[in-house]
Amino acid sequence: MAFDWLQKRFSRRRAQLRRAEEDNTLTVGASTLWAHSEGPRDRWPNDRGQMLADALEAWRVNPLARRMVGLTTQYVTGSGIQVRCAHAPTQDFLRFFWEHPLNRMAVRTAEWCDELTRTGNLFVLMSSDAAGMSYVRAVPADQIERIQSAENDVEQELAFWPRATLEQPDPQPWMGRGADQAAVMLHYAINRPAGAQWGESDLGPVLRWLSRYGNWLEDRARLNRFRNAFLYVVRTRFSQPLERSARQQALNANPPGAGAILVTDENEEWSVLAPKLESADANTDGLALKKMIAAGAGLPLHFLAEPESSTRTTAEAAGGPTYRHFEQRQRFFLWMLGDVLRFAVGRRAAVDRQLDPRAEIQVLGSDISARDNVSLGLAAVNALNALCELRDRQLIDDAELLRLTYKFAGESVDVEQMLARGRSAGGGPGSRPTPARKPIPALDLENGETKT
Template identity: 45%
Template sequence: MVERFFGDVVDSRVQAAVKVVDDKWWRQVGGAAGPQDRQWWELRTEFEDALEAWRSNPLAFRIVSLTTDYVVGMGIKVWSPIKYVDGFVRRFWDHGQNKMALRVYRWSNELARSGELFIVLFTNPVDGMSYVRTIPGIKVDRIETDAEDLEKELRYHELRDDDPVTGKWWSGWERGKDDIETPVVLHYAVNRPVGCVRGQGDLVPILPWLRRYREWLEDRVRVNRYKNAFLWQVKIEGAGPGDIEAKQAQYSRPPAAGSVIVTDESETWTPVKPAIRAEDV
């Protein structure tokens, strides 16, 4: 009876329990792909900081934009002197699933931000047409390479929200090039030192300085605001019982700029402001 009605639930619970205790279902969070690569948690922090800076810091946004303007400019044209090859390239480039004329700008921005591109190449076995998609670098936590050749990348592990335990392994070009129906990942990286597999974005070295410059500007704005701020001190000569309270109630709302205040000799108004001088800022 239990097997009939709850068999699927029992099986799924057993599989989940096995994954918890079986070492093969665990992965090393801090692993690095190459001997000179940073740990995964450091790379993830760089990805997040670079994206946040690009979204919120106008200088970071402009740096990436200038790079794309210089690299891509008015666009990239790919062609071949061989007629049938050129025809295929044009169909691939202009295909509605690819839209390469627009995609190259996003790819250039991503290279400047994260330092690498993971392009998934899907091929239609019927007509041979290929379609491209991109995996964010922050989703690729492991790259498996040949034991004897660090530059021969075999497969890539993607972190998946729909399967957080196992994720998904994608074949690299070296493994999947002979099977047209198998999607393959093409990995391109910039700013990659010798001994590294992962790249580094152009923004990474200047992120601390962008942060310091932003903080310095914010401090300058605060100082300038406080430097120009002031309040009125009203002194009452010979004030009797209740006079101070009456004046406080009378001046509970400060006079607007340009107002005319008429008083007698018993009342003195003095502006009070912070003693912030040029050498203090």
């Protein structure tokens, strides 16, 4: 009976999916079968809960897991995050929101980055008072039971249902950002497959290998502890068992110490019984496990206290992909903070007309690698000299000169906007006069000789 009911339900579902899609029936990311809870590409709730618990436990007890999460936070947040806005009232509110004792965003950013790296999800609960001031708290991902999204779009999250507890067996959901309530929840995810609601932890691919490496290392430490343990074996002939027991008691009462001299006759033979580890391949096995962990985390081995006889050149080359990964994560994290700030400004602007909810908010982080700044600076100086020669020969215009200069400096700018700002700034009273350049003679392109 139950099988017939399921078969009819899925038959109707397949018939619905075969119909022509319209604007009102278009499903983005997932079908309506999954629209109210998990996406078709999400983990099952039990599997996700176990993964989150394992990631938290590994972060607590495993030094490598703690180091991987800490490295990401150190590079993403760096020496601090700055918030800028050209609109003065909005900038004043952002500073007040950032430094409020109940927010403490300068300290909270490291906690948020840890949670985002450890679980792959960050649930920010934002509550606002009557004056429009907002306060934020991060809700642990394992306390969210399910996410309710729109029927036609899995990314339009409407409500977040917390996990039931003994104190609250039937909890009420937190509404999404579109709700007109004092408290709403914002959700951000990393490592999220297309069509999924939940993100994936950075520790997810390496949890199994972290456990194996920890067990292997613990076994090696336990065996090494007993490596120097040994037993004396005394071989001789006894006529009766009582004589053997008496001899053993006498030796146990006065065991020979280190460096002691034993004098025996030909009827008694002494030997030592010690463990043989045969650990010639132990280093290779441990290094193979650690390489698997480093590959899953996207970190070079020298980041995990394993130089592996690497030179400085190979270490710098191995750090390139890692820095690029940290740059991408920092870009996402800064965008996330900007989204939270824009949402807080929008709520404040509803009661304070001095604020501009459409004002541009810039969230700036520190450089991932200071060594790159030196290389880019040298490249920009060398390139600028050659580009100025091309500009003097009228082979390129001002826009191309500015674009190439910032390209070698590693910066991406709006060239036309920069030119307009430069023209509006003018020379100014303190500007230096442009040094006179010697006229460059024209060259004959056919023979390369100077034209007279």
